[in-house]
Amino acid sequence: MLTISQLAAYAGVTVRAVRHYHKIGLLPEPGRDRSGYRTYDAAAVVRLIRIRTLADAGVPLARVQELLDAGPAEFADGVQEIDKHLRAEIRRLQDTRSRLARLATGEHLALPQSVVDYLDRLRGLGVGERYIELERDAWIMIAAQVPHLIDSVIAKKHEELDDPDMVRLYGFFTGELDWPADDPRIVEVADVLERLMIRAVEAGAAGGDGFDDQFVALMDSTMLESAPGAELVLAILKERGWRGWTRIERVPADRLGTELPPP
Amino acid sequence: MLTISQLAAYAGVTVRAVRHYHKIGLLPEPGRDRSGYRTYDAAAVVRLIRIRTLADAGVPLARVQELLDAGPAEFADGVQEIDKHLRAEIRRLQDTRSRLARLATGEHLALPQSVVDYLDRLRGLGVGERYIELERDAWIMIAAQVPHLIDSVIAKKHEELDDPDMVRLYGFFTGELDWPADDPRIVEVADVLERLMIRAVEAGAAGGDGFDDQFVALMDSTMLESAPGAELVLAILKERGWRGWTRIERVPADRLGTELPPP
DNA sequence: ATGGAGGGTTGACCCAGCGTCAAGGTCAAG
DNA sequence: CTTGACCTTGACGCTGGGTCAACCCTCCAT
Structure with missing residues (x-):
């Protein structure tokens, strides 16, 4: 069994974030040991890593919850959608880079x-x-x-x-x-x-x-x-x-x- | 002279955002016409577009203010730094995409x-x-x-x-x-x-x-x-x-x- | 046994960057 | 004169947590 900090460290998140996910019901509250510490199992690790993967992709936590609790078909659709968003975001950032390069120089940004x-x-x-x-x-x-x-x-x-x-x-x-x-x-x-x-x-x-x-x-x-x-x-x-x-x-x-x- | 919505539309931001920039002192409050409407000139357009370019790059507004009010050398350094961040962010998103692709399938995400x-x-x-x-x-x-x-x-x-x-x-x-x-x-x-x-x-x-x-x-x-x-x-x-x-x-x-x- | 380090617990407040009403005043057109 | 599209200020809401604060547990060395 894992403590909250072991879980958090392995999944690459902060302890505070894990507790936040508990509070909003995204990650189920696990059992406690006799001193009140939360004790996590492998399923929690898997779920937390899934949460992070989706959250890193910019998915709002509420939507993460929907997706993780949905059937495989809806999940796959959702992931498709997210990936489209990611591609668009990457293109946007690349565009921002080129605009940034022109920032110092001239009037190009303010005029056609x-x-x-x-x-x-x-x-x-x-x-x-x-x-x-x-x-x-x-x-x-x-x-x-x-x-x-x-x-x-x-x-x-x-x-x-x-x-x-x-x-x-x-x-x-x-x-x-x-x-x-x-x-x-x-x-x-x-x-x-x-x-x-x-x-x-x-x-x-x-x-x-x-x-x-x-x-x-x-x-x-x-x-x-x-x-x-x-x-x-x-x-x-x-x-x-x-x-x-x-x-x-x-x-x-x-x-x-x-x-x-x-x- | 431009109204706030003309300014906002041209720069691709919302009216609310422009007012927000006024409130935090990022964009100077322009003059008003006799009915109290703000009236903007070309300098405001240029500044607002600069603000958006930096903000789109993920720069916090406080840092935007520092940069726009700094000398050209410091500005160039800052832009360099931001561009580095942008490249890193693009790589991170590409990595997220590949993790996302493995989300549905197997244990790959939770284990080495x-x-x-x-x-x-x-x-x-x-x-x-x-x-x-x-x-x-x-x-x-x-x-x-x-x-x-x-x-x-x-x-x-x-x-x-x-x-x-x-x-x-x-x-x-x-x-x-x-x-x-x-x-x-x-x-x-x-x-x-x-x-x-x-x-x-x-x-x-x-x-x-x-x-x-x-x-x-x-x-x-x-x-x-x-x-x-x-x-x-x-x-x-x-x-x-x-x-x-x-x-x-x-x-x-x-x-x-x-x-x-x-x- | 005792004290300190390094975990854990809840709770409460704080942040950016606006979105979103609310409750009006103005302007141009019909 | 009305209507609808603007404009004004102000206040509250939202995400995803960070950052104390104040306290409890456990383990280790002394």
């Missing part, structure tokens, strides 16, 4: 690959890290709100970058971003933007861009929040008869002065 | 391989499952109490099985085991055992078997508890001047009648 690629393209154009971070944060906000649209939006952005004027536009964002309000480059930026807008309108953007009003408002407000000076540029363009940002519109002369809806 | 092999050898000799189970339970008890000795004991048992008389002895245990006290086979068993004992003594077993008294007592009492009828056989042998079981002794004529120590 398409956006990461887009930001890398901007870097390739010489855009400064300061501005890249602003863009990144804006894209994080957009991706968080409309994850299903993000890939198609980024695809449009890539198309836009095929236009040399767009490349020129991004070329402004290489150094410090806090331009004073009278910085002459602001007018240059507005000029480039106006050319882009004209071309966009000519290309038929007026017809509709496939996005609904809410999403356009989201894009506009996010970009306005993220890019310092964007308001200044928008003000200049408004004087010239343009409205919008994500969705470009020529403002009819009689409506000049109408505000954008508040972000 | 050497004993399993020994029991298989007994089966090969035609010993009945009823008796095998008794042996198995006895070996479980012995292995639980003196795991470091089990392999050498089993090795001795294997040697003993090379003796044809020992094979003959086990040959008795094929069917029912509850022999009546006057079953003639009991005398036959005693005869075979006596021949074995004589040969053992001649072979020099008297010199000492390398086991201490406590262990011999353990073997004796375990086998006596497990095998019905063993006491009868021992009684017959005692009349013939033998004592012991695990350790065989010729009892000098003047001490005939001396009892074995109580188990």
Whole structure:
């Protein structure tokens, strides 16, 4: 006959755990010797080892009890199920490992690959890290709100970058971003933007861009929040008869002065 | 700006978890809008995703906090450590899978391989499952109490099985085991055992078997508890001047009648 | 016989990491 | 104005034990 600590040591568990299993009725209370010590037999060893094997597999103790007290068919089914869980868990941990490896480096975890690629393209154009971070944060906000649209939006952005004027536009964002309000480059930026807008309108953007009003408002407000000076540029363009940002519109002369809806 | 559920959904956690992270100071409380709702920015998204990546790797939240607020060197060290843990955990789960596969089948989990092999050898000799189970339970008890000795004991048992008389002895245990006290086979068993004992003594077993008294007592009492009828056989042998079981002794004529120590 | 080590006994409280109500206040749409 | 989907705080529950605390048993050496 075994004492509780002999039993526990052989099965690789603590004495406390064995007593816990008694308390919840998972392992039957054995007989006691005349001094009150529990005395275990081989059946207890076998049952305890079965308990541990299942518990190590992550099975809740209540389920362990069901399984051990069930027929062989149900038991086999249960074990199948547990093994499936184990395989999934192993795959999850392997995935976690690869995510962990990317933890230190960059924005890869917070953004879909398409956006990461887009930001890398901007870097390739010489855009400064300061501005890249602003863009990144804006894209994080957009991706968080409309994850299903993000890939198609980024695809449009890539198309836009095929236009040399767009490349020129991004070329402004290489150094410090806090331009004073009278910085002459602001007018240059507005000029480039106006050319882009004209071309966009000519290309038929007026017809509709496939996005609904809410999403356009989201894009506009996010970009306005993220890019310092964007308001200044928008003000200049408004004087010239343009409205919008994500969705470009020529403002009819009689409506000049109408505000954008508040972000 | 994001609401808490947008943030949570994007990071793949529950709203409740985000609030929990606020409560323990892991994720800073963001600003509120005029109605008291929390409003999150991109930095919160990034931090929350980092938190989840580490937490998914099994890192306690307190440790996550330390890591995220530490310098890059300490962070890299910590990630190394976590990855080591992950690899170990994956190996542990794979091991659990193979143990799980053996759960339904046999005694493999409760006994070392050497004993399993020994029991298989007994089966090969035609010993009945009823008796095998008794042996198995006895070996479980012995292995639980003196795991470091089990392999050498089993090795001795294997040697003993090379003796044809020992094979003959086990040959008795094929069917029912509850022999009546006057079953003639009991005398036959005693005869075979006596021949074995004589040969053992001649072979020099008297010199000492390398086991201490406590262990011999353990073997004796375990086998006596497990095998019905063993006491009868021992009684017959005692009349013939033998004592012991695990350790065989010729009892000098003047001490005939001396009892074995109580188990 | 006695004292100390090293078992054993019960009981009660404590932990992470949230899940799950409960009991409301807010917001957008119809 | 209502409805339904959010948001807020707060409190309790859960698993699988760990960690005292306070005491009893047994064995061994002295």
